[in-house]
Amino acid sequence: MEQIKKFELSKDYLERLELEIVQENAAFILASLEGVNVADIAAILDELEISDALYVLRLVDKQLAADILIELYESTLVKLLQEVETTEIANWIVLMDSDDGADIISFFSEKEREEVIAEIDDRVKLEQILELLRYEEDTAGGIMAKEFIRANKNWNVVQTINEIRRQAENVDKFYSIYVVNNKFQLLGRVSLKKIILASSDTLIADILEEDIFSVPVHMEQGEVATLMRKYDLESVPVVNAKNKLVGRITVDDILDVVQEEAEEDIQAMAGVSADIEESDSVFTISKARLPWLLIGVIGGLMGAKLIGFFEGGLSKYLALASFIPLVAATGGNVGIQASSLIVQSLASKSAFDDTLWQRFFKGFLVALLNGFVLGIFVFLVVAYVYGFEPVFGITVGVALFCVVLLSSFMGTVTPLVLHHYGINPAIASGPFITTTNDLLGLAVYFGVAMLLLNL
Amino acid sequence: MEQIKKFELSKDYLERLELEIVQENAAFILASLEGVNVADIAAILDELEISDALYVLRLVDKQLAADILIELYESTLVKLLQEVETTEIANWIVLMDSDDGADIISFFSEKEREEVIAEIDDRVKLEQILELLRYEEDTAGGIMAKEFIRANKNWNVVQTINEIRRQAENVDKFYSIYVVNNKFQLLGRVSLKKIILASSDTLIADILEEDIFSVPVHMEQGEVATLMRKYDLESVPVVNAKNKLVGRITVDDILDVVQEEAEEDIQAMAGVSADIEESDSVFTISKARLPWLLIGVIGGLMGAKLIGFFEGGLSKYLALASFIPLVAATGGNVGIQASSLIVQSLASKSAFDDTLWQRFFKGFLVALLNGFVLGIFVFLVVAYVYGFEPVFGITVGVALFCVVLLSSFMGTVTPLVLHHYGINPAIASGPFITTTNDLLGLAVYFGVAMLLLNL
Numbered sequence: 001m002e003q004i005k006k007f008e009l010s011k012d013y014l015e016r017l018e019l020e021i022v023q024e025n026a027a028f029i030l031a032s033l034e035g036v037n038v039a040d041i042a043a044i045l046d047e048l049e050i051s052d053a054l055y056v057l058r059l060v061d062k063q064l065a066a067d068i069l070i071e072l073y074e075s076t077l078v079k080l081l082q083e084v085e086t087t088e089i090a091n092w093i094v095l096m097d098s099d100d101g102a103d104i105i106s107f108f109s110e111k112e113r114e115e116v117i118a119e120i121d122d123r124v125k126l127e128q129i130l131e132l133l134r135y136e137e138d139t140a141g142g143i144m145a146k147e148f149i150r151a152n153k154n155w156n157v158v159q160t161i162n163e164i165r166r167q168a169e170n171v172d173k174f175y176s177i178y179v180v181n182n183k184f185q186l187l188g189r190v191s192l193k194k195i196i197l198a199s200s201d202t203l204i205a206d207i208l209e210e211d212i213f214s215v216p217v218h219m220e221q222g223e224v225a226t227l228m229r230k231y232d233l234e235s236v237p238v239v240n241a242k243n244k245l246v247g248r249i250t251v252d253d254i255l256d257v258v259q260e261e262a263e264e265d266i267q268a269m270a271g272v273s274a275d276i277e278e279s280d281s282v283f284t285i286s287k288a289r290l291p292w293l294l295i296g297v298i299g300g301l302m303g304a305k306l307i308g309f310f311e312g313g314l315s316k317y318l319a320l321a322s323f324i325p326l327v328a329a330t331g332g333n334v335g336i337q338a339s340s341l342i343v344q345s346l347a348s349k350s351a352f353d354d355t356l357w358q359r360f361f362k363g364f365l366v367a368l369l370n371g372f373v374l375g376i377f378v379f380l381v382v383a384y385v386y387g388f389e390p391v392f393g394i395t396v397g398v399a400l401f402c403v404v405l406l407s408s409f410m411g412t413v414t415p416l417v418l419h420h421y422g423i424n425p426a427i428a429s430g431p432f433i434t435t436t437n438d439l440l441g442l443a444v445y446f447g448v449a450m451l452l453l454n455l
Numbered sequence: 456m457e458q459i460k461k462f463e464l465s466k467d468y469l470e471r472l473e474l475e476i477v478q479e480n481a482a483f484i485l486a487s488l489e490g491v492n493v494a495d496i497a498a499i500l501d502e503l504e505i506s507d508a509l510y511v512l513r514l515v516d517k518q519l520a521a522d523i524l525i526e527l528y529e530s531t532l533v534k535l536l537q538e539v540e541t542t543e544i545a546n547w548i549v550l551m552d553s554d555d556g557a558d559i560i561s562f563f564s565e566k567e568r569e570e571v572i573a574e575i576d577d578r579v580k581l582e583q584i585l586e587l588l589r590y591e592e593d594t595a596g597g598i599m600a601k602e603f604i605r606a607n608k609n610w611n612v613v614q615t616i617n618e619i620r621r622q623a624e625n626v627d628k629f630y631s632i633y634v635v636n637n638k639f640q641l642l643g644r645v646s647l648k649k650i651i652l653a654s655s656d657t658l659i660a661d662i663l664e665e666d667i668f669s670v671p672v673h674m675e676q677g678e679v680a681t682l683m684r685k686y687d688l689e690s691v692p693v694v695n696a697k698n699k700l701v702g703r704i705t706v707d708d709i710l711d712v713v714q715e716e717a718e719e720d721i722q723a724m725a726g727v728s729a730d731i732e733e734s735d736s737v738f739t740i741s742k743a744r745l746p747w748l749l750i751g752v753i754g755g756l757m758g759a760k761l762i763g764f765f766e767g768g769l770s771k772y773l774a775l776a777s778f779i780p781l782v783a784a785t786g787g788n789v790g791i792q793a794s795s796l797i798v799q800s801l802a803s804k805s806a807f808d809d810t811l812w813q814r815f816f817k818g819f820l821v822a823l824l825n826g827f828v829l830g831i832f833v834f835l836v837v838a839y840v841y842g843f844e845p846v847f848g849i850t851v852g853v854a855l856f857c858v859v860l861l862s863s864f865m866g867t868v869t870p871l872v873l874h875h876y877g878i879n880p881a882i883a884s885g886p887f888i889t890t891t892n893d894l895l896g897l898a899v900y901f902g903v904a905m906l907l908l909n910l
Contacts, residue, residue, distance in 0.1 A: 035666075039685045165652055173689060174648070175630055192647040193629070197620055211490075229714065230494045232707050234628060234689070251706045252687050258710060259684065262717030263799060269724055270795030270884060271788055282820045289792050290825055296788045297829055297855075300781025301836055307777040314776055321769055321776035322762040325783045325893055326755025332787070333726055333751045333886050337744050340725030344718060365737045370745055374752055381756055400752075429725060431788050438780055 014047055021052045026059055033060065042071035050079045066095035069104065075280060078107055086112070090119030097172075098128035098146040099247075105133060131246070140224050141217035143257065144238045144247030147171045153179050153187055153205045157198050160190070175234050178245055179208050186237055186245040188212055214239045217246060224249060225257045265343065265426035269336075271295075292431045299435030303328075303442055310446040313455030319388060320449055323396050324442070330374065330400060331407040331441030332434040338363060338411030339429045346419050363412045364405075371404030391452060399448040403441040410437055469502055476507045481514055488515065497526035505534045521550035524559065530735055533562055541567070545574030552627075553583035553601040554708075560588060586701070595679050596672035598712065599693045599702030602626045606659050608634050608642055613655045615645070630689050633700055634663050641692055641700040643667055669694050672701060679704060680712045720798065720881035724791075726750075747886045754890030758783075758897055765901040768910030774843060775904055778851050779897065785829065785855060786862040786896030787889040793818060793866030794884045801874050818867045819860075826859030846907060854903040858896040865892055 013032070020028045033041055033056075041060075045053040045068065053076065057065045069077065069092055081089060081104070093101040093116070105113055113133075120126045128146040135141025149167050151160045160177060176189040188210040198207055214237045215224055228236055228251055238247040271292030307314070307324070314320050342359075375397040383393030414433050415425035427433075449455060468487070475483045488496055488511075496515075500508040500523065508531065512520045524532065524547055536544060536559070548556040548571070560568055568588075575581045583601040590596025604622050606615045615632060631644040643665040653662055669692045670679055683691055683706055693702040726747030762769070762779070769775050797814075830852040838848030869888050870880035882888075904910060 037686060039687075161651055164648065168648060168652060173630070175628070175689075192651065193619065193623060196616055196647065196651060197623060229707075229710050231492060232494075234630075234705070234707060250689070251710060252684075252689060255684050255706060255710060255713060258713050258717070262713070262720070265717070266720060266724065266795055266799065269721065270791045272792055272795065282817060282824065285796070285817075286821045286824045289821070290828060292792070293785065293788055293825060293829060293859075294832075296784045297781065297833060300778070300784050301833070301841075303780040303784075304774075304777035304837075304841070307780075308774070311773055311777075315770075315773055318766055318770055319759075319763070321779065322759035322766075323755070324776065324779045325758040325762075325897060326752065328780045328783060329751045329755050329758075329787075329890065329893055330748060332784075333748055333889070336725045337727055337747070340721055340727060341740070344721065362737060362740075366741045366744070369737065369741045370748060373745060374748060377749075378752060378756070382759075386756075386759070404748075426721075434788070435784065438784055442780060 014044070017044070018048065018052060021048075021055050024055075029056060029059055038064070038067045039071050042068050046073045046076045050076070050083060054080060054083055062091065063095050066092040070096060070100040077104075081107060086115045087119050089116050090121070093120060093129070094122045094125055098125060098132055099144065099253075101125065102129045102132035105129065106137065135217055138221045139217065140215045140219040140221065140238045140249060141247070143221055143224070143253050144217075144249045145253075146247050148237070148245075148248040149174050149177045150184070150245060151177045151179050151190065151204050153181055153208060155204050156200065157195060157202045157204070157207075158200045160195060160204060164195075173250065175250075178237050178248070179204055180245050184245055185243045186214055186239050189237070212237075214243075215249070216241070221257045222261050225254045225261070228254050229258070264424065268424055268426035269340070269429040271431040296431045296435050299439060303439055306439065306442050307446070310450070310455075313446070313450055313453070316455055317392075317449070317453055319392065320446070323382075323399075324445070326378070326396070327399055327403055327441050327445045328438045331403045331437040334367070334370070334404050334407040335411035335433055335437040336429045338367075338408045339415045339425070339433060342412055342415045343425045343429065346415065346425055360412060363408055367405050367408035371401040371408075374404060375401035395449050395452045398452065399445040402444045402448060406440055406444060407437045410440065469499070472499070473503065473507060476503075476510050479510075484511060484514055493519070493522045494526050497523050501528045501531045505531070505538060509535060509538055517546065518550050521547040525551060525555040532559075536562060541570045542574050544571050545576070548575060548584070549577045549580055553580060553587055554599065556580065556584045557587035560584065561592065590672055593676045594672065595670045595674040595676065595693045595704060596702070598676050598679070598708050599672075599704045600708075601702055603692070603700075603703040604629050604632045605639070605700060606632045606634050606645065608636055608660045608663060610659050611655065612650060612653050612657045612659070612662075615650060615659060619650075628705065630705075633692050633703070634659055635700050639700055640698045641669055641694050644692070667692075669698075670704070671696070676712050677716050680709045680716070683709050684713070719879065723879055723881035724795070724884040726886040751886045751890050754894060758894055761894065761897050762901070765905070765910075768901070768905055768908070771910055772847070772904070772908055774847065775901070778837075778854075779900070781833070781851070782854055782858055782896050782900045783893045786858045786892040789822070789825070789859050789862040790866035790888055790892040791884045793822075793863045794870045794880070794888065797867055797870045798880045798884065801870065801880055815867060818863055822860050822863035826856040826863075829859060830856035850904050850907045853907065854900040857899045857903060861895055861899060862892045865895065 017029065017032065033044075041056075041064075045056060048056070057068065057080075060068070069080075072080070089104070093104055096104070105116055108116060117126065117130070120129070132141070132144075132146065147167075147170055149164055149171055151163055155163075164177070174192070176191045177195065178189050179187045181187055188208045189212050190204060190207050190209065194207045194209075213227065213231060213233060215227065217238055217240055224236065227233070228249075233251065235248055235250045237245055238249060240246050272288050310320075345359075378400050379393040379397030381393075382388050382396050383390045410433065411429075415429075418427060419425040472484065472487065488499075496519075500511060503511070512523065512535075515523070524535075527535070544559070548559055551559070560571055563571060572581065572585070575584070587596070587599075587601065602622075602625055604619055604626055606618055610618075619632070629647070631646045632650065633644050634642045636642055643663045644667050645659060645662050645664065649662045649664075668682065668686060668688060670682065672693055672695055679691065682688070683704075688706065690703055690705045692700055693704060695701050727743050765775075800814075833855050834848040834852030836848075837843050837851050838845045865888065866884075870884075873882060874880040
């Protein structure tokens, strides 16, 4: 019994390992990896040179190698697959669950795929993989596994247990047995608990639980995640258009989906496109970041033009320049706050479209209150701490108040509009909206100044 | 068999329901909720007035009412609990899983808690709840359930099945049976699959899987989530300091943890404190947002002072004011990008502390590259599109380049420092760091301008 046995991945061990790999000391390497968890071995190989990682992979048991492969960082995996003959890859794939095998194959180009597929000599596995490859990566079909236990409704408990025995080797984890008719259409499920507690001659049809959820193959993975989370499902069967049972999704697959989608949202908010990991190259990271920075820079250049229009006023009242960052930053902050709250509520439980106006109204009230507090605060500081004339304090305060209202409106509307058009609303908290809010804020600020200061 | 039966929660239905509640038409209400999933009923009650929701809760079967309660929005739940006598609450709690019961009780003040607890008449449940209440909310002990199946290592399969039969009513979902010694210390687990496939007289000790993970009660919930995700665990036993089995955590609990932590990160980035839902009151939302906006405003006011120092230079070269938003915004954007990448890598697989310098260096290279590209771009636009003199274009370009480097440095270091001191590093992408970067950016901008323009 091991309690959260964290493998001690020290720099010393890694250096030693690299040395032993050079000296091809297989005995040391195998001994040091003995009993270490697959995910931990993968983490070690992620740190090695590709050729070294490959050496270790070829040294260990084939099944272990296949298990390690699917736990590697994507960047390591892709590089590694380029170094290996298609036969070797095919031999590994045969030892994987079909969904993992399909994932590996999907890293190859069309042409290479054909070559790898041609080398897979397990017919059942091959058919399963080919079927999985037909589905979009981020749909139920793309994340489901073909390994599940299926029982006919006319079987009794003994027949079902025999089927479990037959499949036990292929199917690692299962919580329930899916029940189908003679056309393999899904009828319901029987839990393992019921199988254990039922007498041997009990008919499956009699302990069948019909009132269960299933999802269609084409359902978007985020939707599957929401469904499983909302209804606390540990696994969900996947059916095709004819209600034929074609796969199942377990909650641990969904855990990865939830994590991925959260990371996507954070990346969208931070303005980083694509799926960037810290281990990617300098150019890849730079390329993922530049476009978003450019949006900000172009916005800034437009802002410069805008301020240029007010140069006359600015020259008469130079202090106006000092409060530009205040106005711009507050606009950005308010916009992000408003949009993140909307994004969050879009992602959670059923939101009524009917309450849209209610939401706008509430957002408006919050903005009114915050704008008022901040406006007064800034007026007091500008007029009585910084010692500008009161009318200038009023100008900055009023401008800030207007900017809070406007940014809050933009921050509320933008994610709703994006969501309506099927675009990830988290983008609304990113550089694009911040830039837009900056520009609007500047226009409002100088507009108010022109009016109140008679410039 | 229902395929993703989405309950059609139309405005019409809701209006009808409200009407029937006023008229106390129990028959309609019960009929319309017949067969609807618990989570969907909770979503309906979330939309009703508290008194109406309470009416429905008291109408339905007691077990169903208890199940609905734990699916309600927190804000609905808290309001509802205030309207109900402690006896009624205690009766509901008895029907819940112990962890849900403990959650409900933790919404009350110390004094009210005592009153509710005094009314719970199920001794076993009461003891379990009292134990759970001892643990911090966001630790393994705080999220674990006391409902699990435990077998002694000396039992055989038949004895174990009898225990399952005895517990079947209390324990809803289980995937494995935890095996303990006579002191109730955890020894390992046996999967249901093995129980089904073994002969009746097989000893548990013979099919025991000893090499499993367990977590200590005080482990932080985020760590439990990382562990379960990394090692693909569907459930994990929780042990106390003496290795006594005290509970278990299932992956569907963890799904909520992952979602919660992601939301916390997004809220930290967006500058919204506490756990705010859109359904909270205007004042609550406003209060959660104001402090962060104030940070930005105070930063803006300091920025105004800073710009004030350069008023002499500004009056000689008014165009400097125009590019303030460009510099400030780019600094903010770069900082958020850098910090979000670090936050993400801190949250993922084992990150070597040894590679810290490597990470800094890489971040520096990315910043160098992006700063160079953006600096050149801005120089060209300012000098040749906007028609300023080249030296001014160079000033803005060089300032931007420096700001990118500096902001990238700040965005990299801040989350690492926060993480080191046990603070959520996602805060580094929030208003605080954006404000700091704004100020630094302004100082650099005017510093460069003073030098290059001889002001």
